[in-house]
Amino acid sequence: MEVRRLTGAALDAALDDVARLRMAVFRDWPYLYDGSLDYERRYMDSYRNSDTAVVVGAFDGTRLVGAATGTPLEDHAEDFAAPFAQTGLRLADVFYCAESVLLPEYRGRGLGHAFFDHREAHARELGRAHSVFRSVIRPEDHPMRPAGYRPLDAFWIRRGYAPMEGVIARFKWTDLGEGAQSEKPLQFWGRAL
Secondary structure, three states: EEEEEEEEHHHHHHHHHHHHHHHHHOOOOOEEEOOOOHOOOOOOOOHHHHOOEEEEEEOOOOEEEEEEEEEEEHHHHHHHHHHHHOOOOOOHHHHEEEEEEEEEHOOOHHHHHHHHHHHHHHHHOOOEEEEEEEEOOOOOOOOOOOOOOOOOHHOOOOOOEEEEEEEEEEEEEEEEOOOOOOEEEEEEEEEEH
């Protein structure tokens, strides 16, 4: 296993593989995402078009088995400016750790920590003072919630993150078994760097 930070041309070359990982991993609880490669390629443009975006890739040989992405928060200002208005944080001080996706058979090996370590180091190199990410909020009694499911909250807290009170984004995607997109709330978590 090797974990590498990808920027520039290396980032661009990895984006289709990141898109495929997103579609595979986010099909599971709690995201239940029924995505398409066309949508994913459009979504990945936010990384392709950012000079300071990063992909942290986990490779098993040459195969990308996990990835974590990040960009300065202002690259997502249109989506996130309203939720952050109440925080007192300037978007220019915040680094957004977007997705972390890892195939199930590679979990429990410390790769989640490596993903955060690399993104936080990248954020510090950019002079960012805060790091944030978001997680979907699903009801406890959701019919697709697996028995014995344990959220990643304890892992994130050990990393120094905490839920940001009232900082909720809303996004639409199509859940498995649905015929159309529906809106989901996503809780922001943050920490000072």
